[in-house]
Amino acid sequence: MDLRTFIALLAVGFGAALAAQPAPAPGATLYEGARLILGTATSPIERGSFLVQDGVIRAVGAVGRVAVPSGARRVDLAGKTVMPALVNVHVHIGYEGYSTWHARNHTPANVVDHLQRSAFYGTAATTSVGTSPLHQMLQVQADQRAGKLPAAARLLFMPGLAPPNGGPDAVLRVATNELKVVNEVTTPAEARAAVQRLAGQGLRHLKAWFDDRRGTYPKLPVETYLAIVDEAHKQRMTLHSHAIALADQKLVLKAGTDVLVHMVQREPLDAEYLALVREKKPYWATVIGLGDPTEVCNPDPFFEQAMPDSVIGTIRATMERRPLAPGCGPPNPTAAARETQMAINFPQMLEAGARVVLATDTGIQPGHTFGSGEHVEMARWVQLGMSRAEAIVAATSRPAELMGQSDLGSLAAGKRASFIVLDANPLEDIKNTRTIADVYLDGARLDRAALRAGFKRETR
Ligand SMILES: [Zn+2]
Known part of the structure; x- marks a missing residue:
């Protein structure tokens, strides 16, 4: 056999061996x-x-x-430990500018900045709830789907309904009024027309502010709220309902809201309420992760890595003057009483079968970067009695399921390769979700060092 024949045979043999392997x-x-x-x-x-x-x-x-x-x-x-990247069902994107906070900040570029911050901290998708301009959200989503934007969390959003001058809290309402982004409705007919119009634009989720914020806001008439629930479900939309008082949460549960937004924090839960939770098993956006005070009051490099030092200094100085919880600022007896009540209510909600989903309210007021609150929220749940394993489910596959993001939220064949590589195991200590070595989105490693350098730059 000459050398050429030998090589030819070798190639055939090698080819046959290859064919026996996966392609x-x-x-x-x-x-x-x-x-x-x-x-x-x-x-x-x-x-x-x-x-x-x-x-x-x-x-x-x-x-x-x-x-x-x-x-x-x-x-x-x-x-290392690998877990799925997070899915957040409740933020208010766009207004935070770190040295400023107002409606003029709500530009596509700033939305993308917030999505990048979210990704930096391991969030694969985040949801702006009721406070963002529809056309801008649709444009950013379209650009993101077309691959025109840098690697960042997937943008999700939903429109919000409230009575005239209702809507978000006092800080955020100033900005949403300026942009006219809340759909204001008074009568059941107006509510149905608004829901139909939004459904016609292909939107699948809807937020309603139902309550009167302890007497400080106009309240949606009950019949108008009931029309929203009914029409949303006719249109196959998922309704997220804001209510914080026990009586109001009972009403939205009875009406059939899909998602309960907020937690009864100042009243004990009663048997009627818990029976409703047991019967309806609502998704539950607890929204306690922002904490009071803001995270950067806690001198933790995890929070400090995404803001310039001058901004951190300003936030701390501002917080020192605000009566919040221990940490920054003077002690606050109201917060202490609320904490005691939450420690009773939260385990009762879990026992009754409320399906907790990751939700932080980031962006509702100045002083919080995007993405870090997710980790605070998970730690708060565990502190209040949830198991660490359950906290991870509530931050990954369950919110993905709620938001119709079936390609996210778990490590399984067929899912997008969006995951977090951790240096330590969060099943031993939930705060280990903060030991982020790497974040991957859609199989690509995020350049966190470059992002961090940008976040820390003094003049952005
Ligand atoms: Zn909110």
């Missing part, structure tokens, strides 16, 4: 060795591996159990 996969990457927290009720895989191709998870299993196409790149994650 060559340019661009496939195997991440191996990490503890995998799947984002669902399933137990973690202690030494796991998962294969990613074209931005999608193709297979997940124990190390050695995932078929690896030849040519796949390997990333060693031994000693």
Whole structure:
């Protein structure tokens, strides 16, 4: 046999051997060795591996159990923990400018900045609730889908309904009035027409501000609120209802709201209320993660890495003058009483079957970056009695399910490869969700160092 024949035979043999393997996969990457927290009720895989191709998870299993196409790149994650990237169902995007906070900040560029901050902290999708201009949101979404924007959290949003001069809290309302973004309705007929118009624009979620904010706001007439619920469901829309008092939360539960927004914090829950929660099993946006005071009052580098030092100094100085909770500012007895009541109410809600979903209210007032509040919210749940495993489900697969983002929220074949690599295990200490080594969105590693440098720059 001459050398040429030998080489030819070798090539045939090699080709046959190749054919017996999975097809060559340019661009496939195997991440191996990490503890995998799947984002669902399933137990973690202690030494796991998962294969990613074209931005999608193709297979997940124990190390050695995932078929690896030849040519796949390997990333060693031994000693790390991987969990799905987070999904936040409640923020108010656009107004925060870090040194300023007002309606003029609500530009597409600032929305993208907030989405990048969210991604920096491990959030794959975040939802602006009732306070953003519709046309701008649709434009940013279209640009994002077309791949025109930098890597960032996926933008979700929903319009909001309130009576004239109702709507968001006193700080945010000034800005939303300026942009005229709240859909103001008084009568049931107006409410139905508004819901139909919004449904006609393809929107699937809707927010209603129902209550009177302890007597300081006009309240939606009950028959108007009931018309919103009925019409939203006729239009197959999911309704998120703002209510904070026990009687108001009972009403929205009886009416059939899909999502309960906020927590009864100043009153004990009663048997009638808990029976309603048990019967309806609502999604529940607790919205306690912003904390009072703001996170940067806590001298933690996790919060400080996304704001210039001068801004952190200004926020702390402002907070020192505001009567909030211990940390920044003078002690606040109201906050202490609320904390005591929450410690009773929260476990009762869990026991009754409320389906907690990640929601932070970030952006509702100055002084909070986007993305970090998610980690505060999870820690608050655990502090109030939720298991760490359940907190991760409530921050990943459950909000993804609520928001119709079926490609996010868990580590499973077919899902987008949007995940967080952690240095420490949040099932041992929930605050370990803050030990972020890397964030991947759609299979691509986020350049967090470059983002951090931009966030810390004094003149943006
Ligand atoms: Zn809100």
